[in-house]
Amino acid sequence: MTAPAPTVSPAPAAPRPGSADPRGGGPARLWRSVRVPLLLFTVFVVVVVLLSLGAERFPEGYLEPESVSPDGTRALVRLLEEDGEVEIARSSSDAADAVSDAGDDVVLLVSLDHRLLPEEVERLADLDVDTVLVQPSLTTLSAFAPGVDVTGRIDEGAALVPSCDLPGAAAAGEAGVGGELYTAAGDADAMGCYPSATGDALLRVTGDGATTTVLGTGHPLTNGALAGHGNAALALNLLAADEVVWLRPDTPQVGGGSSLWELLPSGVRWSVVPLVATLGLLAVWRGRRMGALVPEALPVVVRAAETTEGRAGLYQSHRARDRAADALRRGFRERAAPKLGLDPDASPEAVVAAVAARTGDDAVRLRGVIYGDRPDPFTADDRSLVRLADELDERTRKLR
Amino acid sequence: MAVTGRAVVVAVLAVVAVAISGVMGAWVTAIALGALVALLAADVALAASPRAMRLSREGDTTLRLGDSATVHLVLANPTRRTLRGWVRDAWPPSANAAPRTAPVRVDTGERRRLTTTLTPTRRGDARAAGVTVRSIGPMGLAGRQRTLSAEWTVRTLPPFHSRRHLPGKLSRLRELEGQHTAMVRGQGSEFDSLRDYVPGDDVRSIDWRATARGDGVVVRTWRPERDRRILIVLDTGRTSAGRVGDTPRLDHSMDAALLLAALAGKAGDRVDFLAYDRRIRAQVRSSGKGSQVARIVEAMAPLEAELLESDPAGMVSTVLGTQGKARRLVVLLTDLNATALEEGLLPKLGALTSRHLVMVAAVTDPAVGAMAAERGGADALYRAAAAERTLSGRRRVTAELRRMGVEVVDADPEHIAPALADAYINLKAQGRL
Structure with missing residues (x-):
């Protein structure tokens, strides 16, 4: 840098930025710059995983086949699965498909049928399959079992005695089937069980080849009540088949299929394309630099009293x-x-x-x-x- | 490639056109985007090529710290298109170049002069980093950009604040030098000339031998010694990096050195300059008569303190070896740092003092003095004690240096330059140079 010339003005040392970094460059610097974000991200992931552990949520709801709460029916479904298959259907079309896929020995259980549209009910009623209706609406009732009418109501889950010839009910004995009561018209081929003052809590109508069993309540099927009286036996007898199709329709979706986006005029929708281009131009306009940044090596400057102050700190x-x-x-x-x-x-x-x-x-x-x-x-x-x-x-x- | 705000406005118009186009949306989108791309591409293609521009520079190359320098950039357009756009003359941040960018329009075959004003905040060399030319097309939508090189270096010299002390010190020097010509012979003066006796002259200065040869009475005149040699050694090691007040110790030392060099130059002494830490950082050798200040200033400009422990042995041997054999005044500008000096310089100083007169000048940090006076609680006392210890070390090393026959000048940043000048004048008056 210096030669013994009369006047020596050394060219300023021009250390490239970074080369004067005494802590080393390359991988070490990369590691230093990413380690904090990496650590934070890892902590975030661990916390999220820990929070999600033990937070598995079973679906909830009345007669929900997956629910473990007292009004669910998971216990019954598990019992049924020991002997046969249980196909859980969430819509009428699923149920229809499951029934048609199944073999001869199949029972369709219809619960919460008020969520079904009338045409869906019609379609289900047209299926040639043994059906158990749990507390059906009047529409469903008339579709599946014409001539059967709701004629009364007693306390939910009240214990009744079968007093009929239906083998399943007779074998089960007393059961908590209190709820809506039904009476069949005189010309119907119907058998009523668990009679109360104004009607029967369980009614089986035999149509052309298939039976429709109407149960005035879902109570005996629930986890909470399954162990009481002859509830379990009654439920298992009613659903005794190689395959059970358990229909619990989801709440129907409200509204049409078109979103706000689809309702916009097509011109507005298309304008997104030039808008993206505009934003790109805006970014280039504001972001384009006039030439590169100029690095400059600055001299190290410490206060001269630093060592004295350091000693004071030690004292x-x-x-x-x-x-x-x-x-x-x-x-x-x-x-x-x-x-x-x-x-x-x-x-x-x-x-x-x-x-x-x-x-x-x-x-x-x-x-x-x-x-x-x-x-x-x-x-x-x-x-x-x-x-x-x-x-x-x-x-x-x-x-x- | 660069786009302008006007291009963004055009793109917004395209968005509006597509938005109100209704069922024709897809077509209008395709047409609008195509037109936009075509316009931008045409503008880029029609812009004057920035790469073809010819650059040259003129203007200041040196300035004192605190002043401003103007550097002109001449932009010649040899292409057949008009150059419209912006030019940025880039300098390091500490050079405070203004304006950052300038709009420019250069017609075919013409030249434009752009002026950049630099107000550096640091001593040393500032190199032009490059000239960025952004050439915009005739529609003002988009253009091309290129960074060209136009070398120029502006050297910022030390400010030499202590210049204001120079007239006062020069008048002291003149008193010494004698407008009263018939000074008595003594130490520190040498024979100047013979002249006729005028009433009032000291009869003891009559040269009887010359009187006998001529007609009238002749007296001898004496004047202070001239053509003494002075070597200013600037320590650029780590102890010079410390900031005293707002300025590094090195800059205070430079200021003092410049005053001494200017003064000694006026007094007819020959001044050499050496900046040293572990090797020679800068060196100025006096070549005959004339002030060396300009050359010393030039040599000092790019110096920065290095974060190294100085090598006193090397410094001593450099002074003894390469600077001639004659006795001289060696002024060492460093810090009276007890550990650094006791371990480094003191053992080596004997070789220097045996041949030369040595003077050590150092800047005291007033902050340490203020710390030593702190009172009012144990924590303040710990600080005071630490400061006392530093001061004590300083006194010890000063006493040790004086014992070795070294002149010591120890003053705060405000007074170091005049104090060093006074010490020089005193030595000269005593004829110890």
């Missing part, structure tokens, strides 16, 4: 009163010596005598202040150190 953190007191006394002596006409190497006795002569202090006590005794009372605690500084300052004033 403070270690409460180094002995060293602090020593430094204060030394400073006092070195400032006082020229004023007293003393040599810098003067003996302590000479210094003490000279100071005492000017300030009128007791020599022994003065020696304790400006040289320190052993043990030194001025380094016992911070307050003593302050006292020492006061004493020294007072002597300085007197010497002035």
Whole structure:
């Protein structure tokens, strides 16, 4: 950089930005820059996973085949699955497909049928399959079992006795089937069970080849009530088949198939394309730089008093009163010596005598202040150190 | 490739056109986008090529820190198209170049002069980083951009604040030098000339031998010694990097060195300059008569303190080896840092003092003095004690240097330059140079 020429003006060293980085570059720097975001992301993922653990949610709802709550029917479904298959259908079309796919021995259970549209009910009623209706609506009832009518209602889940020839009901015995009560018209081929004052809680109508069983309540099927009376036996008997299609329709979707986007005029929809182009142009317009950034190597500048302040911090953190007191006394002596006409190497006795002569202090006590005794009372605690500084300052004033 | 705000406005118009187009949306979109792309491409193609522009520069090459320099950029357009657009003359951030970008229009075959004003905040060389030309097409929608190179370096010299002390010190020097010509012979003066006696002259200065040869009475005149050699050594090691007040210690030292160099130059002494830490950073050797200040300033401009421990042994051998054998005043501008000096310089100083007169000048940090005076609680006292310890080390090393026959100048940043000048004048008055 320098040659022994008469005038040497060294070309400024132009270290490339980064090359002067004493902590190393390349992978190390990359790692340093990504480690914090990486750590935060990892923590986020772990927290999310931990929060999601144990938060598996079973579906809820009355007669819901997956629900474990008291009004669900998961227990019954599990029992049925031990002997045969249970196909859970969420819509009438699913149910129809399941029935047609199934073999000969199949039972269709229809619950919450008020969620079905009349034409869906019609379509289900046209299926040639044994059906169990749980608390059906009047529309469903008339579609599946014409001539059967709701003729009364008793307390939900009230225990009744079968008193009929229906083998399943007779075998089950007393069951909590209280609910809506039905009466069949005289010309219908119907068999009523669990009679109450105004009708039967269970009614089986035999149509052309298939039977329709109307149950006035879903109560005996629920998890909560399954163990009571002969509920379990009744339910299993009613649904005794190789395959059970359990229809519990979902709430029908409201509204048409067109969203807000589809309702917009096509011109507005198409305008998104030039809008994206506009935003791109905007970004290029504002983002394009006039030339690259100019790097500049700046000199390192530290405050010159940094080391002194560092030492002060060390004294403070270690409460180094002995060293602090020593430094204060030394400073006092070195400032006082020229004023007293003393040599810098003067003996302590000479210094003490000279100071005492000017300030009128007791020599022994003065020696304790400006040289320190052993043990030194001025380094016992911070307050003593302050006292020492006061004493020294007072002597300085007197010497002035 | 660059686009303008006008291109964005046109694109917005395209959005509006498509939005109100109704069922024709798809067609209108295709046409609008196609037209937009075609317009932009045409504008880019029709813009004058920025790469073909010819650049040259003229203007200032040096300035003092605190002043402004103007650098002109001449942009010639040899193409057959008119150049419209913007030009950015890029400089390092500390050069504070203004304006950042300038609109420009250069017709075919013409030239334009653009002026950039630099107000550097740092000493040293600022190099032009490049000239970015953005050429926009005739429709003002889009254009091309290119960064061209146009080398120029502006050197910012040390400010030499202590110049204001120069007249005062020069008048002291003149007093010494003697407008009163018949100064008594003594140390620090040498024979100047013979002249006729005028009443009032000291009879002791009559040269009887010359009187006997001629008609009238002749007296000898004396003047202070001239043509002494002074070597200013600037320590650029780590201790010079510390900031005292707002300025690094190195800059305070430079200021003092410049005052001394100017003064000594006026006094007829020959001034050499050396900047050293572990090797020679800058060097100026006096070549005959005349002030060396301009050359020293030039050499100082790019110096920065290095974060290295200085090598006193190397410094001493450089001074002894390459600077001739004659006795000289060696002024070492460094810091009276107790550990650095005791371990480094003091053991090596003997070789220097045996041959030359050595003076050490250092800037005191007033912040340490203020710390030493802090009172009012244990924490303040710990700070005061640490400061006392620093000051004590400084006093110890000063005493040690004086014992070795070294002159020590220790003053705060405000006073270091005049103090060093005074020390020089005193040495000269005592004839110790």
